[in-house]
Every structure is written in structure tokens, then in C-alpha cells.
Amino acid sequence: xxxxxxxxxxxxxxSVPFSFMYLLAVIGxxxxxxxxxxxxxLRKPMYLFLAMLALNDVxxxxxxxxxxxxxxxxxxxxxxxxxCLTQMFFVHALFLSESAILLAMAFDRYVAICxxxxxxxxxxGSLIVKVGLALVARSVAVVIPGVLLILRLHFCRxxxxxxxxxxxxxxxxxxxxxxxxxxxxxxxxxxxxxxLDFVLISLSYWLILRTVFRLPSxxxxxxxxxxxxxxxxxVILVAYTPxxxxxxxxxxGHSVAPHIHIFVANIHILVPPMANPMIYxxxxxxxxxxxxxxxxxxxx
Numbered sequence: 001x002x003x004x005x006x007x008x009x010x011x012x013x014x015s016v017p018f019s020f021m022y023l024l025a026v027i028g029x030x031x032x033x034x035x036x037x038x039x040x041x042l043r044k045p046m047y048l049f050l051a052m053l054a055l056n057d058v059x060x061x062x063x064x065x066x067x068x069x070x071x072x073x074x075x076x077x078x079x080x081x082x083x084c085l086t087q088m089f090f091v092h093a094l095f096l097s098e099s100a101i102l103l104a105m106a107f108d109r110y111v112a113i114c115x116x117x118x119x120x121x122x123x124x125g126s127l128i129v130k131v132g133l134a135l136v137a138r139s140v141a142v143v144i145p146g147v148l149l150i151l152r153l154h155f156c157r158x159x160x161x162x163x164x165x166x167x168x169x170x171x172x173x174x175x176x177x178x179x180x181x182x183x184x185x186x187x188x189x190x191x192x193x194x195x196l197d198f199v200l201i202s203l204s205y206w207l208i209l210r211t212v213f214r215l216p217s218x219x220x221x222x223x224x225x226x227x228x229x230x231x232x233x234x235v236i237l238v239a240y241t242p243x244x245x246x247x248x249x250x251x252x253g254h255s256v257a258p259h260i261h262i263f264v265a266n267i268h269i270l271v272p273p274m275a276n277p278m279i280y281x282x283x284x285x286x287x288x289x290x291x292x293x294x295x296x297x298x299x300x
Contacts, residue, residue: 001079003071004266005162006259015072021270022065028277029054035290042286045123046112049105050280050287052132056101057273060094063087064269068164076160084166089147091167093139095243098272099197100135102236106204109229114211142189149182163262165269190247198240205229231279238275242268 003011032054036042064087071077079087111119146168153175163170168186172179208229246265249256280287 001067001071001077001164001166002160002162003068003076003164004259004262006257007263008075011072015069018065018072018266018270019069021274022061022069025061025270025273025277026058029058029273032277032280032287033058035287039290042290043125045108045128046105047287048128049101049108053098053101053105053276056094056098057276060091060098060269061273063090063094064165068266068269071164079166084161084171085147085150088150088166088168088171089143091165092143092146096139096142096193097135098239099194100138102232102239103197103201104131104135105232106201106236109232110204110208113208113229138193142193146182146185146189149185153177153179153182162258164266167265194240194243198236201236205233234279235272235276238279239272242271 002008004014007014033051036047036051067077067079067087108123111122115122150168150171153172154177155174156176158174161170161174168182169179172182212229242264246261246268249261249264
């Protein structure tokens with residue numbers, strides 16, 4: 001693992017903001033999970049999905065960032081093939097599960113705003129458990145074929161990965177035989193999972209906005225609803241923009257400089273997990289209130 005190609009002399013400086021972002025991501029998401037676990041009044045779909053997102057973000061950072069920082073501090077780092085495949089599996093599975101959680105949160109807001117009378121009957125505790133199990137099952141089912149397609153490849157050239165973590169196409173491009181099937185499967189899997197999730201999320205928020213502007217509600221209530229949805233949209237943009245850039249660059253962006261591609265891929269690992277608790281903490285009143293209560297009780 002070589003790190004960010006072309007920026008080897010600056011990696012020690014890059015590690016400073018990356019370390020800070022990792023620390024913020026772990027602390028912020030840990031606090032979100034603690035607040036939801038501490039307050040029984042927050043055992044509602046919206047907050048449970050938020051806790052799932054926080055757990056997913058902590059796992060995603062922890063799977064990638066420590067190794068990344070080691071490369072930044074000590075230079076190129078060795079990794080065994082099984083370890084690289086294991087990291088690849090968890091990176092892609094956690095990406096897919098994050099997308100599924102964002103879709104579940106969008107559906108939660110759609111039901112709460114567009115069909116409030118059916119909210120408690122549709123989004124029950126058992127459904128939340130089933131959604132959690134389903135998103136894990138989907139992630140595993142989609143990623144395992146990608147791992148098997150890597151195992152069929154024959155590696156006889158370089159064993160140098162110019163990246164900070166192991167991911168599907170980065171490993172596949174080291175193979176001597178054709179990787180066309182790997183590329184086709186990766187493209188199809190991405191379009192049918194994260195691509196479809198993004199379309200459904202966009203549709204749900206379009207329906208929410210249409211409903212909000214049609215309701216003869218007070219301006220304050222309308223602004224509150226738009227503020228809540230606005231925080232969700234910010235999270236979605238932060239999560240999907242670098243993900244789509246990284247994914248498309250691997251396959252079609254041959255003119256994009258390698259250091260830009262790898263740097264954006266690293267930003268995708270760190271910025272969404274760091275930003276999610278900040279955005280939700282600022283926009284979700286009950287989360288902020290409970291967090292302040294925890295701090296106050298500890299000071300006392």
C-alpha cells in the first residue's frame with residue numbers, strides 16, 4: 001500500500017487533519033449512539049436509524065483510517081492478500097449499508113410528513129429490526145460475488161496498490177488476466193444498489209417537498225419541516241457526491257490525476273462520518289437537548 005501517489009512528501013502533513021477528522025467522527029458518532037441508548041424517549045425510528053448510521057460510520061472509519069494513518073506516518077505498508085480482501089469486503093459492505101440506512105431515513109421522513117396517521121402502524125419496532133437485518137444481508141449478498149471474482153484472478157505483475165486502503169478495482173487492476181467481468185459486475189452492483197437508493201431518496205424528498213408546500217400550515221411549521229429535511233439532504237450530498245466521483249473515476253476518468261482520485265476516496269471515508277453527527281446534532285433538537293443534559297449531569 002503506497003498511499004496517495006504523487007503526494008508522498010506531504011503525507012505526514014495530510015495525516016494531521018485526517019487524524020483530527022477521525023477523532024471527531026469517532027467521538028461524535030459515539031455520542032449519538034450513547035444519547036439514543038441513554039434516553040428511552042429516543043427509541044423511535046428516526047433516532048434508531050440515526051444510531052445505525054452512527055455505528056456504520058464508526059466501523060467504516062475504523063476499518064480504513066488506522067491503516068491509512070500508518071502509511072502516512074511510516075511510508076509504504078505491507079498487507080497480506082487475505083487481509084486486503086477482508087478490508088475490501090468491509091469497506092464495500094459498509095458503503096452499501098450506509099446507503100441503505102440513508103434510504104430508510106428518507107422513507108421514515110416521507111411517512112412522518114406525507115402519511116403521519118400511519119406512522120406508528122407502519123414503522124414499528126419489529127420493522128426496524130427487519131430493516132437492520134435486511135440492509136446487512138443486502139450488503140453481504142452484493143459484496144461476496146465481488147470478492148469471489150477477485151479470487152479467480154491471476155496476479156503475476158506488481159503487488160503495489162497505489163491507494164491507502166484495499167478496494168475492488170484497485171486490486172483487480174493488478175491482475176494479469178481480463179478484469180472485464182469484475183468491472184461489469186461492479187458497475188451493475190453499484191447502479192442497482194447505491195444508484196437505485198439515490199433515485200429513491202431523491203423521489204421521497206421530492207414527494208415530501210410537494211406535500212409540505214401543498215399543506216395550508218403555518219410558516220413556522222413549514223420552515224421546521226424543511227429544516228429537518230434540509231439536514232438529511234446535506235448528509236446525502238456529503239455521502240454520495242465523493243462516492244460517485246470515486247466510482248466513476250475508477251472506470252471512466254482516465255484523465256483525472258491519480259492523487260486527486262485517491263484523495264477524494266479518502267475524503268469519502270472521513271468527511272461523511274465526521275459531518276453526520278454535526279449536522280444531525282445541530283438540526284435535531286432532541287438529540288442536542290439530551291446531549292447537553294448528559295454533559296450537565298457529568299459536570300455535577
